Amino acid sequence: xxxxxxxxxxxxxxxxxxxxxxxxxxxxxxxxxxxxxxxxxxxxxxxxxxxxxxxxxxxxxxxxxxxxxxxxxxxxxxxxxxxxxxxxxxxxxxxxxxxxxxxxxxxxxxxxxxxxxxxxxxxxxxxxxxxxxxxxxxxxxxxxxxxxxxxxxxxxxxxxxxxxxxxxxxxxxxxxxxxxxxxxxxxxxxxxxxxxxxxxxxxxxxxxxxxxxxxxxxxxxxxxxxxxxxxxxxxxxxxxxxxxxxxxxxxxxxxxxxxxxxxxxxxxxxxxxxxxxxxxxxxxxxxxxxxxxxxxxxxxxxxxxxxxxxxxxxxxxxxxxxxxxxxxxxxxxxxxxxxxxxxxxxxxxxxxxxxxxxxxxxxxxxx
Amino acid sequence: xxxxxxxxxxxxxxxxxxxxxxxxxxxxxxxxxxxxxxxxxxxxxxxxxxxxxxxxxxxxxxxxxxxxxxxxxxxxxxxxxxxxxxxxxxxxxxxxxxxxxxxxxxxxx
Ligand SMILES: Cc1cc2nc3c(=O)[nH]c(=O)nc-3n(C[C@H](O)[C@H](O)[C@H](O)COP(=O)(O)OP(=O)(O)OC[C@H]3O[C@@H](n4cnc5c(N)ncnc54)[C@H](O)[C@@H]3O)c2cc1C
Ligand code: FES
Numbered sequence: 001x002x003x004x005x006x007x008x009x010x011x012x013x014x015x016x017x018x019x020x021x022x023x024x025x026x027x028x029x030x031x032x033x034x035x036x037x038x039x040x041x042x043x044x045x046x047x048x049x050x051x052x053x054x055x056x057x058x059x060x061x062x063x064x065x066x067x068x069x070x071x072x073x074x075x076x077x078x079x080x081x082x083x084x085x086x087x088x089x090x091x092x093x094x095x096x097x098x099x100x101x102x103x104x105x106x107x108x109x110x111x112x113x114x115x116x117x118x119x120x121x122x123x124x125x126x127x128x129x130x131x132x133x134x135x136x137x138x139x140x141x142x143x144x145x146x147x148x149x150x151x152x153x154x155x156x157x158x159x160x161x162x163x164x165x166x167x168x169x170x171x172x173x174x175x176x177x178x179x180x181x182x183x184x185x186x187x188x189x190x191x192x193x194x195x196x197x198x199x200x201x202x203x204x205x206x207x208x209x210x211x212x213x214x215x216x217x218x219x220x221x222x223x224x225x226x227x228x229x230x231x232x233x234x235x236x237x238x239x240x241x242x243x244x245x246x247x248x249x250x251x252x253x254x255x256x257x258x259x260x261x262x263x264x265x266x267x268x269x270x271x272x273x274x275x276x277x278x279x280x281x282x283x284x285x286x287x288x289x290x291x292x293x294x295x296x297x298x299x300x301x302x303x304x305x306x307x308x309x310x311x312x313x314x315x316x317x318x319x320x321x322x323x324x325x326x327x328x329x330x331x332x333x334x335x336x337x338x339x340x341x342x343x344x345x346x347x348x349x350x351x352x353x354x355x356x357x358x359x360x361x362x363x364x365x366x367x
Numbered sequence: 368x369x370x371x372x373x374x375x376x377x378x379x380x381x382x383x384x385x386x387x388x389x390x391x392x393x394x395x396x397x398x399x400x401x402x403x404x405x406x407x408x409x410x411x412x413x414x415x416x417x418x419x420x421x422x423x424x425x426x427x428x429x430x431x432x433x434x435x436x437x438x439x440x441x442x443x444x445x446x447x448x449x450x451x452x453x454x455x456x457x458x459x460x461x462x463x464x465x466x467x468x469x470x471x472x473x474x475x476x
Contacts, residue, residue: 036430036431048376062376134423135413135423142429150379151379152369152370153408154407221413222413
């Protein structure tokens with residue numbers, strides 16, 4: 001069995017993980033990135049739209065281009081960063097400080113890193129309705145992977161469930177790929193995503209049905225339609241349900257942190273609704289209650305790529321510093337300021353409240 | 368194959384076209400792209416039937432996290448086809464139930 005002993009193991013090669021790897025390698029650490037997918041970039045590779053956020057975090061640049069910029073940044077560190085693709089980290093054994101991973105379906109390996117940065121991102125939520133397991137009921141991420149990464153038509157006519165940013169953006173991307181969008185359903189009385197995204201799809205003639213939901217998916221072996229209906233103030237179906245013809249039902253009903261490894265590592269966790277799930281307590285260096293483990297990005301609370309990248313930089317830097325590598329405290333302060341700016345104002349309020357719920361002053365001080 | 372022909376923002380560069388089989392039928396897909404993606408491009412949406420309720424399953428997450436896309440690949444069951452790259456000549460089969468693995472001691476279902 002092969003064994004690896006990097007200074008820093010980064011789990012997940014999305015924007016958070018790549019940023020952490022760049023900082024840690026920049027400080028001089030040997031970094032190994034383990035990525036379950038067949039390419040680096042995480043969610044970014046699926047995003048063909050120009051990002052919102054702040055200029056420092058590439059606002060105005062398309063998602064997949066940000067992924068390329070980050071890949072180029074780590075490439076400049078040469079051998080100091082190695083990448084294993086198609087490699088899913090499956091376990092963490094706290095007593096031995098041992099990480100286990102599968103390369104493909106056949107090779108099982110051991111990794112004994114000095115430090116770990118967990119940047120495993122998020123997974124999609126499913127909502128309950130009869131036949132929600134039928135082929136053709138796809139997560140928004142799956143639809144994006146098919147059409148934006150591999151150029152495969154996901155379906156002919158799609159019903160979108162959820163009018164948050166993801167539902168709106170993916171609807172627009174479907175139209176760009178030449179796929180018809182039957183309607184966008186939203187259980188809430190208002191659109192959850194940014195108005196600009198909603199306006200784009202509305203202009204192209206896609207109805208956004210507020211206070212509506214899916215009652216059941218139709219079809220025997222694959223989706224052939226959906227029954228939908230209106231909801232009352234208590235979110236119960238009201239009036240008669242009606243049929244929408246579609247071959248694909250795309251669920252964009254939110255994400256939840258992929259936190260399995262944090263649980264295995266015994267990190268102190270808490271359920272924080274504003275961060276969309278169970279998330280670990282952290283200090284401002286993004287260190288968890290397990291002194292060997294840092295984390296960054298959606299795994300510590302669903303937010304945005306912009307925040308994920310800064311958290312990654314902070315985590316990578318702090319993990320390297322803990323091994324004695326020299327890092328610049330100016331940069332560290334600058335990242336903290338940028339993160340604060342991103343979360344400022346009304347839009348950042350929920351994140352601020354959520355984060356303050358799980359922020360500790362410092363593990364040394366509280367131990 | 369059901370591919371996006373023109374796109375206002377994205378350019379798709381595919382690898383080498385290779386042949387593989389699905390339940391005995393010959394199909395073509397791009398080498399190195401996930402097996403499930405190649406199947407979808409060939410119009411195949413059902414990848415397995417569940418053990419208890421015999422319900423059909425296809426893609427769900429496409430990132431290797433949900434187990435919806437398990438299939439039998441070159442005789443090995445429970446392969447996550449959404450993250451397993453296609454190789455020329457692969458034998459891909461619909462998985463019925465849990466699949467059978469050959470162990471050294473013999474066959475175990
Ligand atoms: C439709 C859509 C539009 C968006 N638009 C914007 C926008 O305009 N601006 C913005 O700032 N943000 C946007 N976001 C959000 C942004 O994409 C995410 O917040 C960001 O990608 C999170 O980064 P991450 O690195 O934490 O996770 P991810 O990008 O999800 O990356 C996690 C990586 O970890 C890997 N992984 C997971 N588990 C394991 C494991 N056990 N072993 C090995 N590897 C593993 C995954 O394969 C993945 O590559 C959008 C998201 C979506 C879905
Ligand atoms: S579709 Fe979820 S694991 Fe493959």
